[in-house]
Amino acid sequence: MNFISDPITFIANWLGNLLLSWGLSQTFVTVILKFIGAGLVGTFGFALVIFTIWLERKLYGRIQDRLGPNRVGPWGIFQTFPDMIKIFTKEYITPVGADKVVYNLAPILSVSAVLLTWAVIPFAPTIVGTEVNVGVLYLVAVGAIGALGIILAGWSSNNKYSLLGAFRAVAQVVSYEVPMVLALLVPVLLGRSMGVNSLVNAQSVWFIVLSPIAALIFFTSSMAETGRAPFDLLEAESELVAGYQTEYSGLKFGMFYVGEFLHAFTISALTATIFFGGWRGPWTEQVPILGVAWFFIKTFIVYFVVVLIRISMPRLRIDQMLNFNWKFLTPLALVLLVLTAVLDKAFYLVLPSLNLLEAAIPWVRAGMHLLLNLFIVIITVQLLKSYKIKSVQVVAKPKPIAVAPEPPASVIS
Amino acid sequence: MIPLSWYLIFAAILFCIGLYGVLVRKNAIAILMGIELMLNSVNINLIAFWRYRSPDGIAGQAFAIIVFAVAAAEVAVGLALIISIYRRRSSVVADDMNLMKW
């Protein structure tokens, strides 16, 4: 292994051999290496938040025609550190009647549920936390733990607003998990694997080309899972009491925010990995470390879109949000899944009789899937149009319109 | 290596804890929780037997999957029934649900 092209594997091998030469047992060395790896991935994810908070505030400011943070360091890039020190010294206020253990557990749970995701995200062909063969389902499971953190926070605070907010938040998270899982089934079906790294390996043509609808559904529903604008109606800070976070103060409150910012970045990384080819890019075969750069370029592009949506969209109502999920996203995802399955099977059935070039097969397949997606989009748009006309016909009953009375003729003359 | 006996003993203890919950608890929801524990111990047994006795077969896993489905259906209907009874009779105590007793 070359140090320049693949430093992580090189260092891991070197360290493993060193420890083995000290006479430690193989199992123990494996545990130590895994522990160091896990620590690095966790530290990296946590440190990322410091940067993304600054980035998001800066973007937010610039788009609203403000300067954003600009005092500490160049472009205010170290602004987060004074904020961290400030929040560290804030007092914890535990409300009366709170369930202490659960109350303290909830913020930890909501951050760790997001951080856990990073265990299976591949940064480069060889730099991956772990490659379990059920990686995609692991992502879904981690999302389920996040919902648990919310409900624990709401219940243990002993506050009506918290509990109500938690109930609504869980209803939202849980509802949007259905189209998310459905949309994740499409890449699993196309890539014939559940491991995240092997899904990246399977994307000789990016899955966004094969199935843009699945990408959009996944992106939208994971946006909704983060609970940020435009889906932040449960903790609308400017209008309502802050939902399940109402009774939290100091760093415990801060941890919910860390979790939220990290979640936004994590869904960008997931979208980039599963639909935009992850570390794939030119020259990654020769220099695996280059994959990290490609991965982060893609992730930051998606993250920019996430922030842009957060800044520019108005808040939804809860009935609109749930209707959008159950009556639009879920049926669409089901139809997409069925048609994709049938088309893919049909394609591989007729493939032997087509006499295609070996290199052209993925592209022909991608083209067919793209055509199918376009077809579904057109049908959906038509259906939506007719639905809209119908609903307009129902709603638009003629109402008496107030008309200014005709001025008496004498005034005119 | 862990012998099969450990898993079987563990599953048996978990099953008996669940059974105790079912027999003893007053609250109908707590009774359902006991049933969940029992179903889980059954699932551990299924997977353990698959792993130790016929790792090439598929029957243990397929059965475990069906246990998952049945557990989900059971919880959904059971809790719905409890909520419905609560709404009509304002009680979730299993002993109070004796309308059909005679």
Add this chain to the structure above:
Amino acid sequence: MQSDWLFIGLFLLIVALFPGAPIFLAGLISPHRSNTQKSQTYECGLETVGDTWVQFRVQYYIFALTFLVFDVELVFLFPWAVAFGQLSMFGVLSGVIFILILFVELLAAWRKGVLEWA
């Protein structure tokens, strides 16, 4: 396989430590000047009336229920999707039928008015 899960187990510990340790440390250095007024339940400046346990709408339960059923069924589809390349036409069709049953379920819930919030 086992060592992959070992990583996740260790990661679980670390990931619990990362938010947990700062919360604990901040508790050591932050002031502790609590009084009964301060730690009252927040209620927009008023005193709280009654128990926290207000009656909730059954709608929340029904959404969770719908989610549970969908979730269980979708999880079963994952092995099917992984094995997709080796499936016969019959296998594909039985998976498709499975998804169609799911669709019927969604339509039934829709007809029943379960998916309305109001």
Add this chain to the structure above:
Amino acid sequence: MTPEQIIFLIVAVVTLVAGVSVVTSRNLIHSALWLILALFGVAVFYVLLEAGFFAVIQVIVYIGAIAILFIFASMLTRRVMQDTGHQSNKNWWLGALIAFGLLVGITLVLVNWQGFTSLAPVLANQSERLSQLGLALVSPDLYVLPFELASVLLVAAMIGAIFVAGEKKQ
């Protein structure tokens, strides 16, 4: 003691303590939270049994959906059942006796079985197992009927539950 055995024992103790707390805790929500811990312990057992797929679906289905359903239901039916008072029947000792008797019975039967202490054979095809399961679930001579029936069962359960729990429209 191999590391695996130590992990097994720790997880087993935690799971059993959680299980006992589920059936003895006074607060119903606490019961549900202990149930989550017990279910998580079971997920770790699936990992030890090299059935990673079942570990994740245990977390998704049980912790992510069923436990939340339990918490919702106990909040919906909360008012009558306060934390005060006994949560168990008067003759709880009878239940304990029956459960203990069953445990002794099962153990006696197991100890007399010759496969009781068998060790795990090596699993040959690590990565192929998932697709094997997927194939078996939809192949006509194996489990396609139970597979579809499970789907129908869940549909029936959902419609029934909605019908039972749903509010009557005024």
